Amino acid sequence: MREWADYREDEDEQGAVTVALTGPLLVSSIGELDRALRKVDGPVARVDLSEVTEIDTVGAWVAWRLARDHDATIVGASDKAARLIAAVHRSSGQGAVTPPEYPMFERVTATVGRYVLGLFDGVQRFLGFLGAMLVAVWHLVRNPAEFRWKAFVRQLELVGVNALGIIGLMSFLVGIVIAQQGAIQLEQFGAEIYTINLTGRLSFRELGVLMTAIMVAGRSGSAFAAQIGTMKLTEEVDAMRTIGVSPVEALIIPRVLACTLMMVLLGFYAALLSILGGAFISTMTLEIPFWTFLTRIQEVVPLHDLWVGMIKAPVFGAIVALAGCYQGMQVEGNSEEVGLRTTIAVVQAIFVVIVLDAFFAVFFSEVGWG
């Protein structure tokens, strides 16, 4: 059991009160005593430390504060106690431990103001980022030998090849869900065979690309933001600039290009896997043979459905990569920022992808690719 520090009030003939502190005055035993001593209303003439068994700076501080608050003198202090009190007594014990907090009204207006300014600032920075990209692209067009093939191929592997497993599995399962759920609805008017149209067209036009974009945003967009952000924090990006390597050329262009290219391939791959999933579940539950399902796909899916998907894919890929790289480059200060920027990168990428997808849907219907 812990032995707690305690205190006793003695009154002498003249009515002067001596507060005698007893027991160990240590950080581990002083919590309760401190509360009690704050309630002592005094006047206290003396603080007696002669019955203190052990003391550390916390004990010295509490004893000294008691003496200071009541204008009392400290008596019976051991050498150690006197030394510790001498060390801590220069502190007033008052002061802020957190940055000052402003009143509600000021806080709200300040937050709104910062947000609005941040919005303008963000637009400006993003335009600056796109400008730097254009400059770098133009530079690479004129000096194609400087293109970083190694980094590009590495990113192709990270973004594309390494994602094959998870994107394949995801698309396969999505295909199963569409075919199965679609079949339940179509069955009601005896049109189960249209499950094939539903799965095939939806996979190529919408889901293959959209789901892949979301997955790539979560896998690669976040990785871009975190990698580049950490490189900013460790001053690697500054080091590159100093050596004369453009960070945009070395870090951003390979990532954006790799992501754009790989989105097309991954989107197509996802569409195929999703159709396979549909065919699989149809074989199992709808009694549509596997090969019949696939040959019907050829007949019912118009070629322009493939184009719709393949036109959207590179745009989505570029958006995901740009969001990741841009947010990564915005990291400044501490490690918390990396996490924050990574989250923003993923959320923004997915949001913009879905908004654009809606526009594309209307656009392609209008041009007759419905």
Added chain:
Amino acid sequence: MSTHQPDQVEHYPGDYPIVVEGVRNQFGEHVIHDNLSLKVRRGEILGVVGGSGTGKSVLMRSIIGLQVPSEGAITVLGQSITDARGDADIDIRSRWGVLFQGGALFSTLTVAENVEVPLLEFYPEISDRLRHEIALYKVMLSGLPAEAAAKFPSELSGGMRKRAGLARALALDPELLFLDEPTAGLDPIGAAAFDRLTRELTDTLGLTVFLITHDLDTLHEICDRVAVIADRQVIAVGTIPELLSLDHPWIQEYFNGPRGRAAEAAQARTKAMDKPQGGKA
């Protein structure tokens, strides 16, 4: 949390708060320490030196239980670290303070809140007001201005961050203080001030200090003894003159190189200035 709450804390009465015996540390095939032994005396500042990569920090991490050695025994304040199974077993954590190389301050908390973390963790019964007061005087003890208490680590300079780290290391009035290269990256004036602070605090608070350093000035100015790590062992422990009397090439080169001699000369000058001048009368 209750597992962390220590019973009555008593000062360690023995002479050697840190005893390292026959420790072997290895990462894969790479052996860092082999049969390394070291005893730290109570109340001393022990400087630990060694070339880069000789495992000074690894030794410190082993002593504070962050790295489990593959062989050997480590006893800190009378309690075995190497026999501890899991973190909960080491209940002397409230009795040591550690200053990591970069300060390792929690970046989302202000300096004062950083100091309050160990207090809140170990002694939740301490009232908020006392905790704030403790944080403020620890910040003052570490030589930081009072305004620094409400600042975030990212707003501080490197030297101030080290001091803030020291304030957190001292939060629980530890008996043992581990300092990992406290003066690295500080300007000479800041480094000298930090050395003085370490010495003052050691004498005032009665600390035992395990100090890893490359700074020859620190070794000359404040260390009572110096332990030299080389060839995977502590090859010598003693005062600098004692070490110099040994005929080890690394030690000779370390202390007698141009930097070593400069630091020694600086030390001699300070001593001469401290001496009373009126001897002849």
